[in-house]
Amino acid sequence: MYAGFDYGTSNCAVGVVKNEKSNGGIELLPLEAGNPFMPSALYSLAKELIPENVGLSIENPEEKEAYIRSRSGFLEQARRVRREEGINDQDQSLYFGNAAFDQYFSFPGQGYFVKSPKSYLGASGLRPEFVSFFEDIVSSMMIHVKQQAELNLADTIQHVVIGRPVNFQGLNAEQSNRQAIDILTASAKRAGFKSVEFLYEPLAAGLDFEARLTEDKTVLVVDIGGGTTDCAMVRMGPNHRTQQVREQDFLGHSGERIGGNDLDILLAGRELMPLFGMKSKLKSGLPMPTQVYWDAVSTNNVSAQSSFSSQKTELLLDQLAMDAAEPHLLDRFIALREEKQNFHVVRSAEQCKMMLSTTEADFVDLSYVEPGLGQEISRAQFAQAIERPLAKMSALMDEAIAQAGCRPDLVYLTGGSGKSLDIRNMVAEKLGQVDMLDGNHFGSVTAGLTVWSRKLFA
Known part of the structure; x- marks a missing residue:
């Protein structure tokens, strides 16, 4: 099988x-x-x-x-x-x-x-x-x-x-x-x-979409997953999908480790970490060091997590708690670290991100850290938090289009983060009148991989 x-x-x-x-x-x-x-x-x-x-x-x-x-x-x-x-x-x-x-x-x-x-x-x-x-x-x-x-x-x-x-x-x-x-x-x-083959995820998503095309198109596939954003310019349609060799149809591709997880991390850092002292001051009047907070929420980064769990960080936080103008915030942060709740905080930011696709504001409940703790976040705050990753995603689309040397006839947007209203608006504004179609945001890659497995192994 x-x-x-x-x-x-x-x-x-x-x-x-x-x-x-x-x-x-x-x-x-x-x-x-x-x-x-x-x-x-x-x-x-x-x-x-x-x-x-x-x-x-x-x-x-x-x-x-x-x-x-x-x-x-x-x-x-x-x-x-x-x-x-x-x-x-x-x-x-x-x-x-x-x-x-x-x-x-x-x-x-x-x-x-x-x-x-x-x-x-x-x-x-x-x-x-x-x-x-x-x-x-x-x-x-x-x-x-x-x-x-x-x-x-x-x-x-x-x-x-x-x-x-x-x-x-x-x-x-x-x-x-x-x-x-x-x-x-x-x-x-x-x-x-027994047999293991690999396929680029944006191409897999495109193969799933191609089965539904009734005429040939040049398609920009934009796959924004949890960990990466991948773009591919692909010729698709009835005259292409039956070909056994498809290399000539793959016109350009780009990808970088920037995805939904990064949006969650930025939202958690900018809007939730201040509850733990990130934007507070030391008794000297100097601002609180911020790197340790970014280490806490960078749950997709090996070195950041290693640093956050280290004895060096433990000693740093103890010292910061003594030097802090608002020591109760540092005590809260120390408790979060000891209970390993940083993943939970980022998960809460992720759930907020999903809610903000359909509502103007959402309350993030952090009562698992401390009774009554929480923060309301607006869609505008989320948009501001993710400006940099959106710019990177836009640049990846430019790169794939430049490699292809032509404009797409339509855009196929897939990946779980493709449901974000801010991401959809960015794609729509960038490509103007080009039609944008949605895939199964979570299942299109799997379906395309299955199509390719049939070509290889059936």
Whole structure:
């Protein structure tokens, strides 16, 4: 069996062809409580238990033996943690998707939680042990997703096409792309996929859209996901979709690590972090240092999270609390750090962002940090917070159009962040009279990956 697998920054999804013999339509398989979209999140009772879960789940004997040999030290750490924490072998130790969020919200300050691990895969300067750890996180998630998909499919998925952004990172793009693809490939193999291929996500989204075109068009595909913005200029339509070789139809593409997560982070930083002292002053009259606040909300940045959780930051915050003109704000920030609630704050900003697509203002409830704490945010404040990433997204559209050397006949806007009113207005203002059509903001990439998997493996 073959499938398309969107291991996304925000969500995971798997698509298959309903009936291969009759060339049936695309179906997205339920992954969580009947929903085809599972949030890309993992919670473990202890991070040392993640490689243990991978080792126990690998089915191929040779792959399993090689993995256990390469992770012997980590697996010994897992056994030690179980003994010290009193965690039985029968106890569930890993949770995925919404269940991961539930555990994180229910037990603040405990366990290990990670959201959007795809954002980390291309990070520069990762030491080998960090690369191995991210492989284990991705492997655990892929194993779980594959198991859930096959449970609903009642068949085994052996061949898969996985989506990838044009660039995982802006800096050292070639090296970071290679690192990320290597991690995804190793993880997919450990999950049990025999054949693994990759396709650019904007092209995948375009393939899904192309099936509905009744005449040939030059289309600008704008895929604004959680972690990246990817643009592609593609010739599409009835005279193109039957061609086996499509390279000549791909006229230009661009991409950068700027997406919905960055909008959430900027909103959290500008509008919520002041509740924790970000815009306050020291007793000396000097402004409060801000980098530690940006580290807190930069939940998609490995080095920022490492810095925020370090002893150096702990000592810095203790000193700032003594020097602060409003020490209660720093005490609140210190409590947030100790309870590991920075991910929760960014999640609250994300929910506010979604509400502001349909309303002029939204109240962000932060009572999980402190009773009665919260902040109202207007659509105008959100628009001001995201000016810089919008400018970058606009520049990526320019780059793809310039490579193609022609204007698009229409724009196909997809990706979860494509629902944002501010982003839609930016695209509409930029391209004037060019028609803008919407895709399935969460499912178009998966559907296109499935179309491509049929071309490769059927």
